[in-house]
Amino acid sequence: MTSSPASKRQKVSSSSATPAPPYELLYWPAMPGRGEHIRLCFEATQTPYADACNEDRKTGMGILMPLISDKNTGDATNPPPLAPPVLRHGELLLSQTPNILLYLAPKLGLAGPEGDEDGIYHINQLALTALDGLSNETHDTHHPIAVGLYYEDQKEESKRKAADYVSNRFPKFFGYFERVLQGEASKGGEWLYGGQLTYADLVLWQCVDGISFAFPVAMKQMRASGKYGKVFELYERVRGRENVAAYLKSGRRQKYGNGIYRHYPELDAEEVWNVESQK
Amino acid sequence: MTSSPASKRQKVSSSSATPAPPYELLYWPAMPGRGEHIRLCFEATQTPYADACNEDRKTGMGILMPLISDKNTGDATNPPPLAPPVLRHGELLLSQTPNILLYLAPKLGLAGPEGDEDGIYHINQLALTALDGLSNETHDTHHPIAVGLYYEDQKEESKRKAADYVSNRFPKFFGYFERVLQGEASKGGEWLYGGQLTYADLVLWQCVDGISFAFPVAMKQMRASGKYGKVFELYERVRGRENVAAYLKSGRRQKYGNGIYRHYPELDAEEVWNVESQK
Numbered sequence: 311m312t313s314s315p316a317s318k319r320q321k322v323s324s325s326s327a328t329p330a331p332p333y334e335l336l337y338w339p340a341m342p343g344r345g346e347h348i349r350l351c352f353e354a355t356q357t358p359y360a361d362a363c364n365e366d367r368k369t370g371m372g373i374l375m376p377l378i379s380d381k382n383t384g385d386a387t388n389p390p391p392l393a394p395p396v397l398r399h400g401e402l403l404l405s406q407t408p409n410i411l412l413y414l415a416p417k418l419g420l421a422g423p424e425g426d427e428d429g430i431y432h433i434n435q436l437a438l439t440a441l442d443g444l445s446n447e448t449h450d451t452h453h454p455i456a457v458g459l460y461y462e463d464q465k466e467e468s469k470r471k472a473a474d475y476v477s478n479r480f481p482k483f484f485g486y487f488e489r490v491l492q493g494e495a496s497k498g499g500e501w502l503y504g505g506q507l508t509y510a511d512l513v514l515w516q517c518v519d520g521i522s523f524a525f526p527v528a529m530k531q532m533r534a535s536g537k538y539g540k541v542f543e544l545y546e547r548v549r550g551r552e553n554v555a556a557y558l559k560s561g562r563r564q565k566y567g568n569g570i571y572r573h574y575p576e577l578d579a580e581e582v583w584n585v586e587s588q589k
Numbered sequence: 590m591t592s593s594p595a596s597k598r599q600k601v602s603s604s605s606a607t608p609a610p611p612y613e614l615l616y617w618p619a620m621p622g623r624g625e626h627i628r629l630c631f632e633a634t635q636t637p638y639a640d641a642c643n644e645d646r647k648t649g650m651g652i653l654m655p656l657i658s659d660k661n662t663g664d665a666t667n668p669p670p671l672a673p674p675v676l677r678h679g680e681l682l683l684s685q686t687p688n689i690l691l692y693l694a695p696k697l698g699l700a701g702p703e704g705d706e707d708g709i710y711h712i713n714q715l716a717l718t719a720l721d722g723l724s725n726e727t728h729d730t731h732h733p734i735a736v737g738l739y740y741e742d743q744k745e746e747s748k749r750k751a752a753d754y755v756s757n758r759f760p761k762f763f764g765y766f767e768r769v770l771q772g773e774a775s776k777g778g779e780w781l782y783g784g785q786l787t788y789a790d791l792v793l794w795q796c797v798d799g800i801s802f803a804f805p806v807a808m809k810q811m812r813a814s815g816k817y818g819k820v821f822e823l824y825e826r827v828r829g830r831e832n833v834a835a836y837l838k839s840g841r842r843q844k845y846g847n848g849i850y851r852h853y854p855e856l857d858a859e860e861v862w863n864v865e866s867q868k
Contacts, residue, residue, distance in 0.1 A: 380764060380765075380768070381768075383768045383769070383771045383772035383773070384768075384772040384773065384774050385772075385773060385774065387773075387774055388711065388774055389711055389714065389715060389769045389772055389774045389775070389781070389782060390765070390768055390769065391714075392718050392761075392762075392765045402710075404711070404714060405714055405718075406713070406714045406717040406718060408687075408717065409714045409717055412710070412713065428681055428692075431681075431688055431691070431692050432667065432668055432683070434685070434688045434691065435668065435670075435683060435684055435688045436668060438685040438687065438688055439671050439685060446725075450729070454733050454746065454750070455733060455746065455749045455750050455753060456749075456753035456757070458753065458757055464749075467733065467734065467746050467749070470734045470735075470743075470746070471734050471735070474734060474735035474737065474738070478735070482671075483671075485659060486669075486671045489659070489661065489662045489663075489669055490662070490663070492662045493662035493663040493664075493668055493669060494662070494663065494664060494665045494666075495663050495664065495666055495667055495668045496668070502668070503668060
């Protein structure tokens with residue numbers, strides 16, 4: 311699948327008789343970031359979507375920036391978004407990563423077994439927990455003091471934060487997901503919930519992938535410990551899916567850089583963890 | 590309304606012919622914390638619920654602790670919770686504050702105008718944003734390095750973090766909610782969405798209340814600035830509602846202490862903000 315520029319897609323849609331509104335993702339260009347969780351849902355299910363800022367940076371940013379302006383009060387039906395990612399679907403405009411995932415999941419077949427009415431709440435719980443511990447907290451390892459400052463201005467604090475994060479938070483969150491996969495509600499331990507791929511699996515996959523980029527030394531130790539075998543098996547299982555594998559090889563997959571997941575060797579070093587843990 | 594102990598309530602329920610399952614909140618006793626968002630939904634709508642750990646600490650903790658044990662793998666239908674709050678409703682067990690709110694909202698009439706199918710996603714977006722910026726980030730002002738360390742062990746970092754938080758994040762998040770209230774989708778600016786009380790209003794209320802306890806000096810300045818008039822009007826509007834007012838006077842409302850919202854005068858002082866902002 312390829313996705314056409316937002317402008318083109320909108321035209322196609324409005325000229326058709328009973329058009330399904332196109333999905334349009336608005337997110338910072340040239341980085342996976344929080345938008346990646348949403349891209350993965352589209353890609354894993356071969357759902358057409360526009361990735362506006364990556365397909366045509368100027369046009370995309372021309373839509374995104376006014377939306378997140380501190381002058382925007384939204385429109386008649388949509389409150390303003392505070393920050394990207396933003397999803398536009400017809401007249402509907404939504405922000406907040408877990409919220410966009412929640413909205414898309416039933417439409418994309420990523421909301422668990424049919425007829426399991428409350429399953430979406432279990433899946434939402436798992437996605438929120440992964441985003442809390444393995445995305446938001448990971449970001450804070452290089453920005454523990456202020457998002458508005460450079461990493462270099464909070465480097466000493468980052469060392470302390472990363473030491474705690476690697477020593478205590480990795481085992482806590484990886485251990486949690488290992489238990490989820492050991493649990494009966496996973497229905498076999500291949501997927502987090504209900505015996506089938508849901509968006510919680512895709513969220514966890516992206517978190518593990520990002521952390522593997524940011525903390526390769528720590529992750530090698532985590533793998534070698536043997537304590538989180540089911541989590542890493544799930545990681546490989548997702549990566550091996552045909553649609554996901556094709557996407558990861560495509561130009562649509564953005565490279566890691568200065569986003570949530572950053573590789574600073576001085577934060578991913580055993581001697582730093584040991585020194586900082588003593589403070 | 591008063592809520593009876595969990596054990597008693599369960600008995601009453603199981604002896605009735607077609608029992609509605611009781612709502613049971615499991616959260617740390619003797620603090621508002623994240624559980625407060627859930628309590629407020631019950632209280633504002635006069636929905637009976639059990640607050641297990643506050644009603645009978647030993648019994649409540651006897652239910653909660655095995656649930657969040659690092660040995661628990663959940664049961665046949667429920668993945669394990671990582672941390673409280675946990676909601677038990679019949680056979681269903683849910684965790685993650687915004688997830689529990691999402692589940693309860695339609696049942697409690699806090700999910701926006703009837704027939705507004707996508708309204709819940711707007712409300713969820715607003716609740717998630719308030720929890721991100723005005724609860725999770727507030728917590729991090731006194732724990733910027735590690736949740737497992739004492740505040741005293743990260744006091745210097747806390748000063749830097751709090752200076753940035755007060756200077757940059759308060760205006761960002763309060764400014765955002767002010768714009769939401771100015772926007773058309775609020776339908777009049779009294780409530781965040783759809784012209785009626787939703788759980789997003791209750792979440793924002795609790796955040797503003799907690800911050801007023803933790804940062805009274807900063808909040809006085811925020812009020813005096815006149816920039817966030819609609820947010821503070823909403824705050825008073827929620828507090829003035831009969832059920833909410835009665836609850837706040839009751840023994841069911843817990844006192845602030847060493848939870849998310851803590852009052853450390855050294856973090857709430859103009860001279861500290863000025864000095865730390867220069868670093």
